[in-house]
Amino acid sequence: xxxxxxxxxxxxAALQDITQAEQVADILELRIDYLADPDLxxxxxxxxxxxxxxNRKNDEGGKFPGTEAERLQFLEEAVRLGAEHIDLEWSxxxxxxxxxxxxxxxxxxxxxxxxxNFQETPKNLGELYTSMKSAGAxxxxxxxxxxxxxxxxxxxxxxxxxxxxDQQIIALCMGPQGEISRVLALLLGAYLxxxxxxxxxxxxxxxxxxxxxxxxYRVCELKDADFRLYGLVGNPVxxxxxxxxxxxxxxxxxxxxxxxxxxxxxxxxxxxGFKGYICGLSVTMPHKQKIMxxxxxxxxxxxxxxxxxxxxxxxxxxxxxNTDVMGAIQxxxxxxxxxxxxxxxxxxxxxxxxIAYGVVNRGGKLTILNRTFxxxxxxxRELFCQAGELEEIQNIEADxxxxxxxxxxxxxxxxxxVPESVLRPGMVVFDTVYHPAQxxxxxEAKAKGCRTITGVDMFVNQAAAQFxxxxxxxxxxxxxxxxxxx
Numbered sequence: 337x338x339x340x341x342x343x344x345x346x347x348x349a350a351l352q353d354i355t356q357a358e359q360v361a362d363i364l365e366l367r368i369d370y371l372a373d374p375d376l377x378x379x380x381x382x383x384x385x386x387x388x389x390x391n392r393k394n395d396e397g398g399k400f401p402g403t404e405a406e407r408l409q410f411l412e413e414a415v416r417l418g419a420e421h422i423d424l425e426w427s428x429x430x431x432x433x434x435x436x437x438x439x440x441x442x443x444x445x446x447x448x449x450x451x452x453n454f455q456e457t458p459k460n461l462g463e464l465y466t467s468m469k470s471a472g473a474x475x476x477x478x479x480x481x482x483x484x485x486x487x488x489x490x491x492x493x494x495x496x497x498x499x500x501x502d503q504q505i506i507a508l509c510m511g512p513q514g515e516i517s518r519v520l521a522l523l524l525g526a527y528l529x530x531x532x533x534x535x536x537x538x539x540x541x542x543x544x545x546x547x548x549x550x551x552x553y554r555v556c557e558l559k560d561a562d563f564r565l566y567g568l569v570g571n572p573v574x575x576x577x578x579x580x581x582x583x584x585x586x587x588x589x590x591x592x593x594x595x596x597x598x599x600x601x602x603x604x605x606x607x608x609g610f611k612g613y614i615c616g617l618s619v620t621m622p623h624k625q626k627i628m629x630x631x632x633x634x635x636x637x638x639x640x641x642x643x644x645x646x647x648x649x650x651x652x653x654x655x656x657x658n659t660d661v662m663g664a665i666q667x668x669x670x671x672x673x674x675x676x677x678x679x680x681x682x683x684x685x686x687x688x689x690x691i692a693y694g695v696v697n698r699g700g701k702l703t704i705l706n707r708t709f710x711x712x713x714x715x716x717r718e719l720f721c722q723a724g725e726l727e728e729i730q731n732i733e734a735d736x737x738x739x740x741x742x743x744x745x746x747x748x749x750x751x752x753x754v755p756e757s758v759l760r761p762g763m764v765v766f767d768t769v770y771h772p773a774q775x776x777x778x779x780e781a782k783a784k785g786c787r788t789i790t791g792v793d794m795f796v797n798q799a800a801a802q803f804x805x806x807x808x809x810x811x812x813x814x815x816x817x818x819x820x821x822x
Contacts, residue, residue: 337361337363337527337529338362338363338522338531338550338555339362339365339528340357340363340365340530340546341364341367341530341538342354342366342370342533343367344371347373347379350371351379351382354366354379361546363385363421364383364385364386365388367390368389368390369390369392369399376414380419387419387421388420388422389411389419390422391411396427396452397540411436412439414445415445420444421446421447423477424447424473425449426450426468446475447475448474448476448477448506449473450477450506451478453481454510457480457487458480461478461491461493462494462497465498475504476498477505477507478491479506482514485513485600485609486609488513488516489610491507491509492517492524495507498525499524505526506526508521508530510542511541511542512542512574512599515542515599518542518543518549519555519596522555523555531544531548531550532545532546552583553596558592558594562592564592564593564594565613565615566593566595566614566615566616567597568598568618568620569603570600570623573597577770577821578799581799581816581819582803582816585812585816585819588815603623603629603630604629604630607627607654614647615649615806616648616802620645621685621686621687621742625643625644625686627656628644631655632655635655635656637661638657638658641658642718643660644658645660645686645690646658657805659797659799660794661691662694662797662798662801663794663795663798663799663800663801664687664691664738664766665691665695665698666793667789668764668789669698671764672735674695674698674699674700677700677735677736678734679695679703680702680729681705682729682738683740684706684711684715685741687740689715691740691768692715692721693719696721702722704722705728705729706725707726712725726753729754734758735762735763737754737759738766738768739754739766739767741753742769743769744769744777745775749775752777752780753777754777759780759784762785763787764788765777765787767791768791770790770792770794771791773820774790800813
């Protein structure tokens with residue numbers, strides 16, 4: 337189930353949010369501690385979906401201003417009014433838990449015994465789970481803060497342990513690096529996952545919008561045991577549109593596959609921990625070169641380029657590929673041939689390496705410019721082309737200008753990698769940034785009479801090539817393009 341927390345500040349606003357949330361949610365959590373004027377009877381009478389009544393303690397991230405006795409009275413009233421669930425903190429102790437077990441006996445109300453850690457994901461979660469299970473609550477809830485992507489693995493193990501014991505559990509990681517747990521929890525067997533009503537109405541850090549969980553990730557549609565996991569490895573990953581286009585492609589082709597974001601700082605640790613879960617990966621900055629150290633096999637083209645943006649599991653072995661070069665060259669040659677053109681690439685990272693390789697392969701006369709000259713020089717030596725610093729663009733007559741830096745990417749949308757003065761009529765300008773689709777560089781280039789190529793064209797092309805590598809099926813390109821939210 338997808339549960340939407342109602343975090344309104346008064347009963348009237350909460351009633352409005354309930355009506356909106358019930359269009360998406362399977363179950364609601366009414367956060368009584370948020371309300372200045374909690375009217376439980378009115379709220380429970382109005383709702384049409386099952387509810388969890390939560391009146392969170394201050395020392396566990398809640399907002400209830402009254403005494404502990406007053407706080408618990410609201411939970412007692414919730415039982416009397418027929419709420420399907422009440423959330424009772426594990427820290428309340430065995431006597432309080434027993435009191436509510438006695439109170440709910442013979443009613444439809446189920447007790448969720450909850451434990452939260454807002455600082456970390458400790459190692460002893462198995463011991464905590466065993467203690468909570470022995471206390472006899474109906475549902476165990478353990479929520480921690482993820483300090484690294486691998487903290488999610490502790491939560492996954494916990495869910496699997498509960499599955500083996502036939503114990504219903506809610507287990508999640510909070511924070512940006514815990515988002516993956518909110519997607520995978522249901523598919524691994526958790527009782528529910530939490531999704532916000534909309535941005536700005538989250539009840540915990542890292543909460544994903546419920547509509548995205550349902551429509552993009554399809555967490556309520558996929559077959560629990562059969563799904564195949566793909567995803568984006570990078571830092572940052574929150575601006576990527578990969579989750580939209582790949583999940584749309586899987587849905588269009590009726591595949592039980594899921595694509596998620598992995599916010600990864602330490603590639604080595606991630607690959608050790610997650611290699612058993614993943615069937616394939618997209619790789620973005622800053623890991624396109626580093627990830628090669630952890631792949632048993634690398635496609636010859638990717639090795640020549642020196643960067644991997646795609647990982648495929650073949651017969652249990654992870655193999656690295658580069659689809660950036662194909663995506664970029666297809667986008668360019670739809671507008672202009674490359675042979676004998678004066679081509680300037682800005683940047684010397686993973687994307688620049690791939691496109692530079694493709695340009696040289698197609699007979700372009702290439703110059704690589706980078707803020708750090710030594711990196712441009714190193715790449716240029718590999719490809720037997722010219723190199724320089726970014727400022728040298730003023731002195732170069734380019735037929736094709738390609739921005740492979742992140743300059744101009746949201747939220748810094750007013751920035752440009754080069755001054756307007758270098759743009760001239762007839763030039764082709766290609767910006768690999770795709771969020772926004774029309775960067776300031778492209779807008780200024782159009783105004784100067786240049787032909788332009790958006791990062792969207794390259795992004796869709798390379799993603800389609802990834803889809804083919806992962807599935808062996810023809811990519812539904814139009815469905816993928818239609819999923820973009822730009």
